[in-house]
Amino acid sequence: MTADAIRTRIWLEEPESDNPFAARAAYCRGYDVYGEMLGRARWVEMLILLFREEAPTTAEADLLEALAVALANPGPRDPAVHAAMAGGVGGSTAASCLMAALAVGAGQYAGGREVFLAMEAWNACGTDLDAWRRRFAAPTSEEVSIWPAPRHPPGFDPHGVSTPTPVKQALAGLAFVSPGPRLPWLEQQRAELEAAAGLPLALSGVAAAAFADLGFTPEQGEMLHLLLRLPGAAAHALEQRGYGHKKFPFFAVELEGAGA
Amino acid sequence: MKGPDFLAGQVGVLRTRMGAAFVGSKAVFRGHDLHADLRGMDWVELYVFGITGRRYTPEQVRMLHALWTHTSYPDARIWNNRVAGLAGTARSTGSLGLAAALAVSEASIYGRGIDIRAIDFLIRAKQHVDGGGSLAEKVEQELKARRSLAGYGRPIAAGDERIEPTLALARSLGLADGPYVRLAFAIEETLLAGRWRQRLNYGGLAAALAADLGLSPREYYLFMFPAFLAGMAPCYLEAEQRPEGGLFPLDCSHVRYDGVGKRPWQTKD
Structure with missing residues (x-):
């Protein structure tokens, strides 16, 4: 050695x-890995095993697999996928398209950092509704960091009106296979939590509860959220490369102030 | 306006005060014609103008240049540079290697994570002292809250070779006596007099010089983004020019396994 x-x-x-x-x-x-796991282990079992010392139960693997389906493609309206498509349409390298999706999908608005912060909230509040209410009411940290200051309670949609159907479907589906306790509790208390947050639940909030039920730390949840959202970014980037830049919106510009 | 109404108002249009490209005619950069009003502008000057919207004197721009050049080390062992080197040895592209290396430079124990904390602390400490508070008390508070003081001490070495040339240049440009530089050294004295024994490092001095130029924490954070870039390209290039896989190869004995022993695979139920 x-x-x-x-x-x-x-x-x-x-x-x-x-x-x-x-x-x-x-x-x-x-x-x-190559002598025994290959051909017998599921991809999600390998994924969990990389982050945790022990192999997952079937229920845990089922939960991560269901979550992976829910996260696989945020769709072309999502900023991270948009970023990957902006790479693809210009003929940028494959890695740069994924790096673009990672960079944009890393943030506090529907991204990895939002999941991290939401998981910190789960660690602090657990399944105690009053603790969540106190957390939502407390002022956010003023500490300066590389991250912009948080603008909304993590895991909720700052522009939402009501809980979107896919979020409710994902929550129901994941709560059904979850070993608990957070996802089933979230499904039960969703309306109360949304009222306390003043905003509807977002998919990032469901993902955070799922990662917490799987026993992951906020750091691990952040990584997995980044990773599991890449397939859609990759596929949409390649698709836009095929369509070409003339079919990709460039948008209008309105210059404000001097120079307009 | 909130929610979907707000979003609906933003669809399909970029509303901006920062600038736009009118391809074929002109480019507007923060309200100025890039090829007329800003013609001949130095790149660093343009970069800092893009961040702050403010113009700086030639002496100040020279100082800002130095904040980058004095910390550009073409040493592929350094963690962020290593990314550029490994991209070269793995035959990836230069842009991917350098972009990833710069992204990695946003670290918590060096680089951008320290830069923003360092300038933020200097600004808060100055407010505290200007308000009649004790500097020693502020330093103690910060160390208690965060366990370390960004801009002081160094993770892999005791001294900091970048301090002297940076200070010498600052003196020659008349920029070494600003209130933040003086405060940064006063904090060092406080640390050396107490039980912490930490010296001002380059990150702390650079943050102080930038604060004296009026940069806010976020402006300084963005300004320092390319700080290590000049040292990265040589790391990529040399690794790319030498045989593939030749940079930092690791044989199996270079990985020390501390985990659980071998066991048969079976899915748990």
Whole structure:
């Protein structure tokens, strides 16, 4: 073992006898990935195992799989997918389209940071409605950071009027397969929570509750939310490349103030 | 106007005070014709004008240049630069490598995460002192609340070689005596006199110089975005010019496994 070694609790590789830079076997959390897991393990089981020490139960894997379907494509109106399409339409590299989707989808408006903040709220309030009410009523932190100051309670839609049908469907579907306790409680208390927040629930709020029910930390939930929303961004970026820039909206401009 | 009514009013149009491209005729940049009013403008000057909307003297622009050049190190071991180097060795594109390396520079223990905290603390500390408060008390409060003071100490070294040349340039430009630079050194004295034993680092000095130029925390944060860029391109280029996979290869013995032992795979129920 060398002094310059990378330490990990996730991954063990054993070298081929003729080449220390080629692995003969790879173990994820002790499980032989290519020898045993491949063909038997579900993608979502592998995903959970990467972030947690123990393999998930079937119920946990079902929950993440259902959530992955719900998050796979935010659709072309979503800013992150819009960003990926802006890459695709100009013929930008595949990675740059995904980087664009990640950067825009990282934020506090429907993005990864919103999920992070919502999960912090779950950790602080749990299934205590009064704790949620107190949190919504409390002033937001004034601490300066790289992130813009939060503008709305995380997990709720600042421009919403009522809970969109897909959000209700996702909540019902995920609460049904969830080991609990947050998703079933959220489904029960949705109207009360929305009244306290003054805004309807958003899909990011459902995702945050699901990640919390799966035992993930806010940091892990943020990462997984970023990851699970990429498929739609990728597909829409490639689609727009095919349509070409003449069919992609450029929008009008109204210059205000000097120079107009 | 709120909700869908607000959104409906924004559909299909960019309303902006920042500028627009009238392709084929002109480009407007913060109310000025880019190719007429701003013709010949230095790039850093234009960049800081884009952020602040304010114009700076040639001496101030020179100082701002130095805040970038003095921290551009073409050392591919440094975490953000390593991303650029690894992109080169993995035969990715230069833009992807450099963009990712710059994004990674928004870190919590160095780079943009420290920059914005450093200038924010200096501004709050000055308000506190100007209001008659004690500097030592403010420093103590901050250390208690955040466990560290952005702009002081350094994660991988004791001294900071960037301080002296930056201060020398600031002195030559008449910019070394501003209230924030003096405050930054007063904080250092407080730290050295107490039990913390931390010196002002480059991040703290750069933040103080920027605050003396009137940059707000968010303006300074955006200004510092390309700060490490000049050191990154060489890291990418050298790795790309050498044999692929040749930068920081790791054999299996370079990964120390601390996790659970081998076990048979079975889905839990």
